[in-house]
Amino acid sequence: KEGSFLGFSQVNLSMGEIGFEVLVSSNIKGKSAPRLEFRIDRPKGKVIGTLRIPDTADTTFALKLTGQLRNAMGVHDLFLVAKGEGEFNISGFSFISNYWTD
Numbered sequence: 001k002e003g004s005f006l007g008f009s010q011v012n013l014s015m016g017e018i019g020f021e022v023l024v025s026s027n028i029k030g031k032s033a034p035r036l037e038f039r040i041d042r043p044k045g046k047v048i049g050t051l052r053i054p055d056t057a058d059t060t061f062a063l064k065l066t067g068q069l070r071n072a073m074g075v076h077d078l079f080l081v082a083k084g085e086g087e088f089n090i091s092g093f094s095f096i097s098n099y100w101t102d
Contacts, residue, residue, distance in 0.1 A: 007043070013078070018066055021065075024060070024088050026087065033084065034084035034086040035052050039080075040072060045079065064096065
């Protein structure tokens with residue numbers, strides 16, 4: 001629901017992360033798509049990324065937020081904050097790392 005959040009304490013965002021993967025399910029027919037904001041330091045802190053949550057018809061989808069995580073270097077508390085109308089469930093969360101190969 002709007003304003004709900006998950007918090008992760010003291011996350012090191014300087015380890016080569018290029019994004020996040022979130023497993024979600026929703027059934028939001030007829031409503032504007034809610035979004036999930038990724039914020040640092042507090043639930044109303046700086047936004048480092050946003051994902052729109054689609055209607056998944058109650059199945060689980062893997063959504064990926066990739067790119068430069070602006071304002072996110074160093075160790076921060078990380079918050080995933082629900083915004084907009086419609087309910088959705090998060091069943092998994094992971095980092096996407098940038099693996100360099102030689």
